[in-house]
Every structure is written in C-alpha cells, then in structure tokens.
Amino acid sequence: MRKIIAAINMTIDGFCDHTASEPDEEIHQHYQELLTDSGVILYGRITYQLMKFWQDLVKSPSGEKSMDDFASAIDKIPKIVFSHTLKETEWDSAQLASQPIEEVALALKQQSDGDILVGSRSLIIQLMKLNLIDEYQLCIHPVVAGGGLPLFENVNNSTIFNLIKTKTFGGGAVLLYYTRKK
Numbered sequence: 001m002r003k004i005i006a007a008i009n010m011t012i013d014g015f016c017d018h019t020a021s022e023p024d025e026e027i028h029q030h031y032q033e034l035l036t037d038s039g040v041i042l043y044g045r046i047t048y049q050l051m052k053f054w055q056d057l058v059k060s061p062s063g064e065k066s067m068d069d070f071a072s073a074i075d076k077i078p079k080i081v082f083s084h085t086l087k088e089t090e091w092d093s094a095q096l097a098s099q100p101i102e103e104v105a106l107a108l109k110q111q112s113d114g115d116i117l118v119g120s121r122s123l124i125i126q127l128m129k130l131n132l133i134d135e136y137q138l139c140i141h142p143v144v145a146g147g148g149l150p151l152f153e154n155v156n157n158s159t160i161f162n163l164i165k166t167k168t169f170g171g172g173a174v175l176l177y178y179t180r181k182k
Helices: 025-037 045-051 053-059 065-076 101-109 121-129
Strands: 004-011 038-044 079-082 094-096 115-118 135-141 161-168 174-180
Touching: 004 101, 004 121, 025 038, 025 065, 025 115, 038 045, 038 101, 038 121, 045 053, 045 079, 053 065, 079 101, 101 115, 101 121, 115 121
Parallel strands: 004 115, 004 135, 038 079, 038 115, 079 094
Antiparallel strands: 135 174, 161 174
16 A cells, blocks of 8 residues: 655745745755655645746756756656646646545555655645645755745644654755654
8 A cells, every 4th residue: 555645845934835945956866766766746736836847947957967857757757736726737747636635545545656745735734634644754944934834734633743764964954754643
C-alpha cells in the first residue's frame, strides 16, 4: 500500500509561501529525488499554477543543474490537480481530478507505484482532517515571512506527532519528518 506524504516548505514563523525562501542546490536536489522516487503528486489549483513555472525550464534549461534536474523531475511525475475553476491543465503529465480528494486518495493508496505526495496546503489540511496522511515532511526555511497562510489553519482537533528523523541543509533549512501518533 502506498503512503501519502505531505511535503511542504514553510517559513520559520509557520507560513506556507513558496516564494518566501530561496531554495539552494541541496534543497532542489532533495526534492528532485523525492519526486523521482514517488508515483504521483496532488496539487490544489494555486500551488499547481505556481509549479507551472518549471515547465519553462524544461523547455529552456537555466544551465543550473539542480534547478534543471528538479524541473525535469516535476515535469515527469504524474500530477492530479483539484480545482473548481480550471478547465484544463496545459501540462501533459497533469490531469484534473474528477472525484473528491478522499476518493482519489483512497484509490491511489491501493496502488503500488510509489508514494503519493501532497504539495498543497489546502489539500494537506483536508487530508489531515480525514486522517489519511501517513507522513509529514515539513521543510522549515530560516525566513520570517511576517504573514501569510499558516499550514494548520482551521484544524480544530489536537494532533500529536512523532518525530521520526530530521535533515539539515547547509543553507539553514531543516526538514522535519513526522508521523501521527496513534
């Protein structure tokens, strides 16, 4: 059975903002490997549209190996996008979800083609409320955003986690790996 992994970048003050930090080569390499080792990634519309930035780098590589490798990995991984407004994805490896997140997640868990990544704050919150996330990978960047969207907004139930490992990056970011305490 596949695991559902919530993987997201956050600021040190707890906000989810893909534009607040400047990932270095080491972080790009980490996420490139995570994408390569996984079977599918789930996105909400807003994060998906931010990730479309990488399509341009696939077509016109930057010359920076870590960014170009990440662009290639994100281009290749199948993506399922949850949106009420998008009519098409405009990305060959992406498709719009045709069922609710719970049904899609449960069906994907029954398959065996690599783990399921969740890269959008809104989907992480929904799947957390459904107790469907097997592992949380929170990459905390040494940046204070001063505002934005907190990851666990509107989560009303107390949840206790077990820290299973950490990874420290040379630029100061720390990746925390958690499972939910049973």
